[in-house]
Amino acid sequence: MSDILLEIENLDLAYDTPRGTLKALDGVGMSIRAGETVAVVGESGSGKSTVALSVMGLLGSEATLSGSIRYQGRELVGMPAEARRLLRGRAIGMVFQDPFTSLNPSLTIGEQVSEPLVFHHGMDKRAALERSIAALGEVGLPDPAALVTVYPHQLSGGMQQRVLIATAIVCDPKVLILDEPTTALDVTVEAQILDLLDRLRRDRGLGMMFITHNLGVVNRIADTVCVLYAGRLIERGAKNAVLGAPAHPYTKGLLASLPKLSDAGRTRRIAPIPGRFPDLTEPPEGCVFADRCPFVEARCREPQALAAIDDGRLVRCWKSDDLPGWPEAAAVARRPGRSRSGTLLRTDRLTKVFRRGKIGGGIEWKRKFGVFPWPETRTEAVNAVDGISLEVGRGEVVGLVGESGSGKSTFGRTVLRLTNPTSGGITLDGDEIADKPEQELGSLRKRAQIVFQNPDSSLNSRRRVGDAIARAVSLHTNVPAHRRREHCEDLLDRVGLPRGYYDRYPHQLSGGEKQRVGIARAIATEPEFIVCDEPVSALDVSVQATVLNLLDDLRDELGLSYLFISHDLSVVAYIADRIAVMYSGRICEVGPTEAVLQPPYHPYTEALLSAVPLPTPGEEFGERVKLRGDRPPSASERTGCPFHTRCPRSLGALCETTPPPVIEPAPGHRIACHLDIGELNSLPPLQIPRTRKAS
Amino acid sequence: MTLYFLKRLIGIVLILFVMSLLVFGITQIMPGNVATILAGQFADASTVAAIEQRLGLNDPAYLQYWRWFSGVVVGDFGQSLVMERPVLPLILEAFASSAILAGLAFVLVTVFGITLGVVAAVRENRFSDHAVSVFSYIGISVPEFFWGIVAILVFARYLGWLPSGGAGNLNDGVLAWVSHLVLPVITLTFTLIAHVSRLTRSSMIDTLRSQYVRNARAKGLPEGHVIRRHALRNALLPTITVLAIDVGWLMGNIVVVEAVFSYPGIGRLLLFAIERHDLPLIQAGILLIAAVYCFANLIADILYGYFNPKIRYGHAAS
Structure with a gap:
């Protein structure tokens, strides 16, 4: 097997921590051939990034590595540091997760792309710059020659990630390691980057190690999949086999806990993986997944070996041969299309305008305090929310999807008067609240609540969990003081946390538990309406499922209405009755979930849908829509339809100058587009394979 | 900008x-x-x-x-009431001697503070880091005048190597002139070097842990280049701000140090003026010190912009 570029065998990694030795990796093995993409999949703490850093030789000195990593037959473990360095960038390139922080803010793009050439190939700076321009062109950046004098902050996230990829391939390495390269990007940009990576792999015969938590991305790009859990390789095999018929219980659970876009997936309740991640300073002797596994038996407490099954797959589970599918969450089917009774919240042409400094706008002299001359930059208006009219019915969940910068979070905050609207109306239960002074908003604060995206930063780290909830109870309900603790414990109970968590501090909780506290705090005021602002985006897949189910249950039990904001269409499609699609401050389509997910739909909805990486092999969108560019229109381009700068189906001048009319293909389903209904109808739908293999 | x-x-x-x-x-x-x-x-x-x-x-x-x-x-700062001479030349002369003292001290603080901080950060938790830390804590926790008195006792009284006070005259030779500066300058710098090196250390450590430094290492660049070209430039941003604030500290301490070493500078002149209620002299002296401080901060901010392209070019649409 001479075409194996990178081979990892029995890789062990231990860290010394104050609480004892932490076994971050235990017996991990894989091989990467030229032209092959190996996906390394796992949730946070699985050790997937650690594998990459081990290969790169970028682990800190406190880590002890043993086992074998061979690059074209050369052993890397124990190789002197200087020899390792010479391989980095030249033989093995790496791209990290977050493009926004991975480029040095104070150096030009040209320098950052070209410097590996200077050090590895001894090229002079001008020749290196020439090669860099070629590499920037190869990764699909427009006008690469002009780009080399630019600084990172002047580029969009997608462009920054392309620059990082160019940097990683500029010295022609044979292996490329990608650590969650698309996680920080919008879904349409993600699709572009995945296409680019696939093309580079083919053109250059690269061996790629692709690290991700996203099974949909795996399905789109990988040949081979390695599933890691708690530092152990638990399943390895061809992509279609692993995703189509997972053998290890954890892989089954991971796939079952994903919300699916297909009708069948949406109406069935997702099945989360119960329990918590094991403590790796005291790893269990037997199967690391045993504590969370629904099929656990006595023999699982013995050490498990990786064993080959029929199709050549390796699985670390002794009974993988005869396992049933993941239990479908006690087979509770979701009730689709719950009826709504009356309107709870209504916004009427709600607008929020921010002002920001205009680039190259020059200086304007004003008077400060009416006396001193004072220079200011000219500002321009940014319509973050641009005339949105939306209704949320009583007991209804309205999903709001859009990419970063589309204004969806601003809308959510403006609805709650956490920021004040520039113009337009908001009525809650018939009560106009858009321009009420803050002192009169008491009842709004009680009746409408919010759950934030990041549970780490939305809980005060110095206050006990119980105090955070009790504060909301004492402010907005008339539960007497002596009963307050009991009441808060009931709330903890309700969100599925032990009552004893009242006395815990946020840092003692896991991410999912913190988000449950956030939800308990929100329902403490006995609200009718909750804005959920990306409530599961920061959570791992298996935890995301439990939180989604919790929100779904609370909605039924307490009769709540949600405005559910997310960038993830699958999540929104799972929980929402109606979906509103937002682009650049405007709603381009709104309607019942099943109507929005199939034609006729807005070209932007089509692009979003076709970009969502689906985790089931064979389940594919008819035709991948390629959007032009990767950023929303600038202020001067916001004429006509805001999507015209990127729309692949733009009609030209009409779309650029005239705001699109609203067409209503079915009652309650509205699309703002110049295309006529026939054309919208003929847009390709999502392809669902007819025969679903039992998993 | x-x-x-x-x-x-x-x-x-x-x-x-x-x-x-x-x-x-x-x-x-x-x-x-x-x-x-x-x-x-x-x-x-x-x-x-x-x-x-x-x-x-x-x-x-x-x-x-x-x-x-x-x-x-119109540029007329009036007459000193006590000395009955125009204020401006008086002040400028005293300021010039102080500027030599403060300028030398500032250069030393910048060079040694940053160097020590970077060394400590790169060798985090090793011997040289701990040595710099101990030095810093001693420097920060003991006031200047104490070191001034210790220095006079040791080097002037006991060893007799250096003069204990006053200013040297260039006509007596460069060596004599410099010898008068050594003790006051060292006294002035000691605390500030500690201050600057602590700050540079922590900012450098943060930068060395940043994503872009990790990315630079993943490109296979030599560690020396990573530290100098990728880390230092960004790590120095907070240091620049603090150095400007330290100019103010330096101006305050120069009054004390000039008193301890009987050095004829602006600090001593101000003390003299305040004791005698010589209003024009006080006003001019304090305005001058305030102006120096303001402009030091202005220069720091311009440097900050130079090192930080986000400020230099403004935020692009993204």
């Missing part, structure tokens, strides 16, 4: 104006006045009254302020 510069210039003018009002106000409520000092210990009331009359001290405060202010605007 230009906008920022303009705003700051306007701000500096306002600050200096407010400073002059404050200083004037304080000298008005200080007990005693310059007339009793000029007239001498045994003068009778009528002599004092005559001097007050001559100097215009009986005029209403706003009139006195206006007289002084209108002069300053």
Whole structure:
């Protein structure tokens, strides 16, 4: 097997921590051939990034590595540091997760792309710059020659990630390691980057190690999949086999806990993986997944070996041969299309305008305090929310999807008067609240609540969990003081946390538990309406499922209405009755979930849908829509339809100058587009394979 | 950038104006006045009254302020009441000697503070890091004048290597001139080096842990290049700001150090003026110090912009 570029065998990694030795990796093995993409999949703490850093030789000195990593037959473990360095960038390139922080803010793009050439190939700076321009062109950046004098902050996230990829391939390495390269990007940009990576792999015969938590991305790009859990390789095999018929219980659970876009997936309740991640300073002797596994038996407490099954797959589970599918969450089917009774919240042409400094706008002299001359930059208006009219019915969940910068979070905050609207109306239960002074908003604060995206930063780290909830109870309900603790414990109970968590501090909780506290705090005021602002985006897949189910249950039990904001269409499609699609401050389509997910739909909805990486092999969108560019229109381009700068189906001048009319293909389903209904109808739908293999 | 510069210039003018009002106000409520000092210990009331009359001290405060202010605007800082000489040359001469002292101290603080901080950060948790930490804590926790007195005792009294005070004259040779500067400069720098190195260390450690430094290492660049080209530039941003604030600290401490070493600079001149209620001298001296401080901060901000392209180019649409 001479075409194996990178081979990892029995890789062990231990860290010394104050609480004892932490076994971050235990017996991990894989091989990467030229032209092959190996996906390394796992949730946070699985050790997937650690594998990459081990290969790169970028682990800190406190880590002890043993086992074998061979690059074209050369052993890397124990190789002197200087020899390792010479391989980095030249033989093995790496791209990290977050493009926004991975480029040095104070150096030009040209320098950052070209410097590996200077050090590895001894090229002079001008020749290196020439090669860099070629590499920037190869990764699909427009006008690469002009780009080399630019600084990172002047580029969009997608462009920054392309620059990082160019940097990683500029010295022609044979292996490329990608650590969650698309996680920080919008879904349409993600699709572009995945296409680019696939093309580079083919053109250059690269061996790629692709690290991700996203099974949909795996399905789109990988040949081979390695599933890691708690530092152990638990399943390895061809992509279609692993995703189509997972053998290890954890892989089954991971796939079952994903919300699916297909009708069948949406109406069935997702099945989360119960329990918590094991403590790796005291790893269990037997199967690391045993504590969370629904099929656990006595023999699982013995050490498990990786064993080959029929199709050549390796699985670390002794009974993988005869396992049933993941239990479908006690087979509770979701009730689709719950009826709504009356309107709870209504916004009427709600607008929020921010002002920001205009680039190259020059200086304007004003008077400060009416006396001193004072220079200011000219500002321009940014319509973050641009005339949105939306209704949320009583007991209804309205999903709001859009990419970063589309204004969806601003809308959510403006609805709650956490920021004040520039113009337009908001009525809650018939009560106009858009321009009420803050002192009169008491009842709004009680009746409408919010759950934030990041549970780490939305809980005060110095206050006990119980105090955070009790504060909301004492402010907005008339539960007497002596009963307050009991009441808060009931709330903890309700969100599925032990009552004893009242006395815990946020840092003692896991991410999912913190988000449950956030939800308990929100329902403490006995609200009718909750804005959920990306409530599961920061959570791992298996935890995301439990939180989604919790929100779904609370909605039924307490009769709540949600405005559910997310960038993830699958999540929104799972929980929402109606979906509103937002682009650049405007709603381009709104309607019942099943109507929005199939034609006729807005070209932007089509692009979003076709970009969502689906985790089931064979389940594919008819035709991948390629959007032009990767950023929303600038202020001067916001004429006509805001999507015209990127729309692949733009009609030209009409779309650029005239705001699109609203067409209503079915009652309650509205699309703002110049295309006529026939054309919208003929847009390709999502392809669902007819025969679903039992998993 | 230009906008920022303009705003700051306007701000500096306002600050200096407010400073002059404050200083004037304080000298008005200080007990005693310059007339009793000029007239001498045994003068009778009528002599004092005559001097007050001559100097215009009986005029209403706003009139006195206006007289002084209108002069300053056209560059006339008035006469020292006690020394009966124009204020400006007096101040400038004293300031020049202080500037030598402070300038040398500042250069040493910058060079050694940053170097020690970077070394400590790169060798985090090893011996050299701990050594720098111990040095810093001692430097920060003990006040200047204590080191001044210790230095005089050891190097001037006990070892007799260096003069204990005064300023050298260049006509006596460079060595003599320098020898007078050594002790005051070292005394001035000790605390500040500690201050700057602590800050540089922590900022450098943060930078070395950043994503872009990790990315630079993943490119296979030599560690020395990663530290100098990728880390240092960004790590120095907070240091620049603190160095400018330290100029203010330096100005305050120079008064103490000049007193301890009897060095004829602006600090000693100010002390002299304050003891004798010599208003024009006090005003000019303090305004000068305030101006130095303001401009040091302005220069720091410009440097900050130079090192940080986000400020230099403004935020692009993203």
